[in-house]
Amino acid sequence: MKERPILFTGAMVLALLDGSKTQTRRIYKNRKHPDAGCDMAASELVREAQHVIHRSCPYGQPGDRLWVRETFRKVMGQTAGWIATDYRATYQHGDRLGDVVGMAGKWTPSIHMPRDASRIQLEIIDVRVERLQEISEADCIAEGIEPNWIGPLDKGPNGTGTEGWLGDEWRHYGHSVEGDPAYSALESYRSLWESINGAGSWDANPWVWVVDFRRTCQ
Template sequence: MKERPILFSAPMVRAILAGTKTQTRRICKPAEAQGLSYVVDCQDGTWGNEEGDMPVFSCPYGRAGDRLWVRETFARIDGQTRPWIETDYRATYTHGDRLGDRLGINKRWTPSIHMPRHASRINLEVTGVRVERLQDISEADAKAEGVQMPDGTPTPPEFWSYRQEFGRLWEEINGASSWEANPWVWVIEVRRA
């Protein structure tokens, strides 16, 4: 079993904590770089193409049984006599929880990429990995990505879907037209460890 870090935004951290996010999709750089028209699971934790004319590649997030530790935006809380006595997490922090808030001291948030292992509060176990085209996501898988109906919508409109909301979120994170590009993605299935 190996352990690797993985970054998540605040809304996705909240979805993990709520138990609604059990999948994540990340661009499969080897398949994209090779311009593959199809990807084959070699059944040994690696992927490639049927012709075997390119090196096989493996998922940088691990395979079933491996663990991921979540990196998220955080703030280090130092004590008067000791450094780093606690950690606040932006995804779930409520302003006013700390004395510094009441004194008007601005919290110094640190980007998720800089979170050290010891500050992580969420561990995930990889339960499955596959490669697919982004737009092959099903409605059930889009729901497993942790997306929700936009705030203020009393009931799902007839035209709303988890898949459509996931496409909107994907473009928000990856840029305009990134959904239409339909890249190869790693589909990493996880559960809280």
């Protein structure tokens, strides 16, 4: 069993914590064949046996572990060193005295989180390679998306749809057609993907790694 770090946004950390997120997608980059050593495009890898796909995945294979990196800050004691950890995804303003007196600590980006600060561990169940747009509505929900209709199509903040927010990041999205509510986790996931990977990244329909996992105890 191997253990690797993986980054998640605050909204997705909340979905991991409540158990609604059991899947993630990451853009595929050419990999070397684990036996032959030659580079493989995704279109070539999908024709390989499943055990080759498992062994080629940079995030690990079934049975391996992932520890989650998220935005955090260390709480330092007056006489001791690092005594506790705050996590931005779940932190409530006022939990620390520094919030009240205007001396709150600075948040550290997730990429710099050390293993000892991580509070979430995942066990990989399966991995596969597919085109991004092959994602199903059920897969979108497994990605931690919550379809959420809020109001008429022209009432959204940008005038093109209705939108819901969790903190400052996407998790909810809904839309209606001529006033008839239609709930779509797929539309939500598309918005989430483009907010992370940029405009047009959904239409590019890249090959992606799909990693299924379950949360485990530390």
